[in-house]
Amino acid sequence: MSRPLRELLHAMRHTGCALQQPGLTKGQALDELEAKALSWHRGKHATDRAEGFHRLTEGRLQIAHVRSWPAIKDLSRSFPRLIAERRFHCLDNMVLLCPEAHDLYDGTGMFSTGLMQTAARLTWAHPGARGPLLQYLHATVEARSGHQTENTNLLMAAEYLRHDHSTDVQLIVRAFEARCRIAMEAVERGDHTKVHRGDVAVFRMPRWAPQ
Template sequence: MRITDCALLHLQLSEPAEWSNDEARILRWHKDKHRLDAHWGLSDLGRSRLQIAHVQSWPVIKEFSRHFPLLIAERRFHALANIVLLCPEAHDLYDGTGLIGTSTMLAASALMWERPEALDPLKIFLQTTINAPGGHQTENTNVLHAADILTRAHSAEVDHFLDPWEQRLRDAQRAIDRDEATSIHPGDRAIFAMPRFKL
């Protein structure tokens, strides 16, 4: 994904209609800055400076998830829908000024994952997550989200990714039914160890 541009560049300034005037001015300034960078041949430098940003901050996610185990908050924080690639200036504007709204950043994140250059990273993410070694914690919501984006936005076939994942879930459920915690894939144990599950 590092070959792409700042995610805010792909938003259309005419929508959504509820954007504040301040936000629209910031976004126009941001696009003009990148246009000047391109004019002076600095686009590659800008791409090399892209930063992984979170739409919702950790304190916000943690508070939102306070009635659930900490693991849920961690997974919400690192969910695909909460990740966006930004240039340092956009990152600072979002985190430091409050002039860019959360709904705008969510829209930028969604557009980012639908861009053509996201196809291979999403495939790699699915393959790595599902076939990960024992210690890796599978995030089921992210798996489904990535599969949905791949099929809907990229017309990609995902059955060969999802079939082994679905088999893992079936195996884990059978292990729970037989009260055999050791039969659960190590990467899934944190989820099935939550209070609502009996191991």
Template sequence: MRRTGCALQDPGLTDGHPLDDPDAAALAWHRSKHGADHAAGFDRLVEGRLQIAHVRSWPAIKDLSRSFPQLIAERRFHCLDNVLLLCPEAHDLYDGAGLFGTDLVEKAARLTWIRPEAREPLLRYLYATVEAHAGHQTENTNLLLAAEILRSTHNVDTRQVVAAFEERCQVAMEAVERGDHTKTHRGDVAVLSMPKWTPELAGHPGTEPVQTAQ
């Protein structure tokens, strides 16, 4: 996703925004800065400086989730809709100076995942999650959100993923009823009990492409 650059460069951000929008001046400066970087041939350098930013800070998320267990707050904080790539300058203008509004940055995060370039990273994320690669922890919220984005925006049939998720939930529920918590910790060991989701279903290079919805 780093090839797409800073999320605040997305042209869709200005759709429907009035000319006197309070974010307009900061956004105009930000885009002129990236334009100058491009003209000077600094694109590759800028990509290497991109940072993972959060739409809502950890304290804000904890406050929103204060009536729920800590894990709920963590899931909200790491939700796909709450993260995006920003250049250091945009990150500072948002987190430090507050020159960009939360609504603008939240919209940038949503637009990130509907770009054509997001299709393969989302598929790789699903495959790594379902297969629990390298200890990759299952995150139910992001698993289903990624599947829904792929289905609704990228025309990918994700029924196998949803079915695997439902099977995992059933396994976890039965484990709880038996008093077996080994399948319900945050790493979700129950993922290993899911029907095998092969690379072919993820459309990885060298395999059959994912079946698209009709």
């Protein structure tokens, strides 16, 4: 996982455990066990807030993945390993969970994948996500050669900002597209010094190969 992505997730800690997002259960068909587990989980966090422990809770948040690494590798078996890694660390495949929620999801399967997908989506729509997403975009676009680029996450972050935060990021996206053009031109010349490490596997794929 790149440094900009880690910093983005760290900056999102103030939004709390992803299962506390408002509107999480809207349109969700929870079974009885899942509903009880979620009720218990929310009650626990309500108690923490009432006792003034919410800051401590933020410090305990863990990075969780909606789909496991084996599942992502299976979905990506026709592509280079780096593509699977990008899918695994995609914004909509990651959520910040308290240790208890993380254990209930990974350890017991108490919470459904659908619920976690909604939690991930709502995390980036949270009003507090605007600043961290903008900072992430700038850090990713301005990275020098050798940095692992995250094309999917950059474009996804831009879409979250446009759709959920009414923020125009076309200048940033155009800067990123310009960098990609420079990289492709370098590949065509056989010059890999201008190619970011995260792009190499993509450019080696047959459908991206220069004609």
